[in-house]
Amino acid sequence: MDELGRKSVEDFKMANKKPIVVVMDNIRSMHNVGSVFRTSDGFLIDGICLCGFTPQPPHRDIHKTALGSTETVDWVYYENTVNAVHDLKAKGFKVFAIEQTEGSISLEKFKQINPEAIAHPMAFIFGNEVDGVDQNVIALCDGVIEIPQWGMKHSLNISVAAAIVLWEFVR
Secondary structure, eight states, X not given: OGGGTOOOHHHXXXXXXXXXXXXXXXXXXXXXXXXXXXXXXXXXXXXXXXXXXXXXXXXXXXXXXXXXXXXXXXXXXXXXHHHHHHHHHXXXXXXXXXXXXXXXXXXXXXXXXXXXXXXXXEEEEEOBTTTBSOHHHHTTSSXXXXXXXXXXXXXXXXXXXXXXXXXXXXX
């Protein structure tokens, strides 16, 4: 384990984090929540906002996929996602929904189109597994980012979408 250079919980808490926050908007699956915690730990993300009926730690089904990352990644609960967006914007974050909408910006083009946005701390909102990001929340965002897809389904599991987006912004 020492050869892998893994951080202890204390080292993780003290480390300089990427100025990125993940917002989960009414996520149903505890496994998705745990997976996003684990990915956020892996990329040293600043924190997570759990909103609405999104499950909160501690819970054994979250722990199954989080594997201890609920102890490292800071998180906060909001009764609704609108309040989370207002708080993040007040703290200087640029907030983007990850969704398929008219006028969305394709992920691979985002940094070219919005170079000023990446100079700020960023928050990415991932929506409910069935309904996506709530339209009232999208209306408050600084924009919408879409992960390009060319298959039949045109949807990804939230944990997969979060990993793709977070990797794009931390690499």
